[in-house]
């Protein structure tokens with residue numbers, strides 16, 4: 767009797783998730799990109815464990831185990847964002863289902879650089895059919911700047927033009943507070 771009830775609730779949950787475009791056994795591989803200090807490793811750890819902790823800068827590619835988030839199953843690559851390792855980003859794009867490109871929303875001075883690096887990747891056509899969710903992170907901090915301002919600094923309109931408006935979208939998030947990336951995952955899920 768108890769297991770029938772559990773099965774009933776599980777199937778209700780699954781249908782709710784799939785009505786939202788989530789769940790249904792969908793799987794994907796994520797590639798976390800962005801400049802150093804954007805919050806990639808912190809996000810991946812939060813997605814896998816629900817916790818936030820401090821990490822040293824990522825100096826070699828890391829592939830996570832499979833983990834579930836919002837009824838979806840993912841594996842993720844975190845390859846590091848320091849200038850010295852950015853040249854390897856393109857080696858990791860072909861196998862991924864979506865790119866999560868993190869931007870530090872408080873680091874106005876480096877947004878142009880972030881936009882440049884993403885545009886270089888888009889220009890290579892390696893990510894042609896891959897959805898790119900740009901995550902403006904650290905929006906918990908008062909110095910986080912407006913999305914309009916970030917978009918201007920990153921030259922977002924050109925990214926949209928080059929990659930296609932249907933395959934690129936931006937979200938304001940705070941990994942620290944656990945806010946905003948849920949919408950990004952809903953959007954990514956619609957491509958899986």
Ligand SMILES: Nc1nc2c(ncn2[C@@H]2O[C@H](COP(=O)(O)OP(=O)(O)OP(=O)(O)O)[C@@H](O)[C@H]2O)c(=O)[nH]1
Pocket residue numbers: 800801802803804805806807808809819820821822823824825846847848868903904905906907939940941942943
């Ligand atoms: N305030 C705030 N700080 C954050 C947030 N997310 C990450 N951080 C901090 O930003 C710093 C860099 O985070 P990491 O996850 O190591 O950044 P990364 O993108 O992996 O950096 P690299 O490995 O060098 O490419 C750390 O001090 C984090 O605690 C957030 O949402 N809010």
Ligand SMILES: [Mg+2]
Pocket residue numbers: 806807808821822823824844846847
């Ligand atoms: Mg890192």
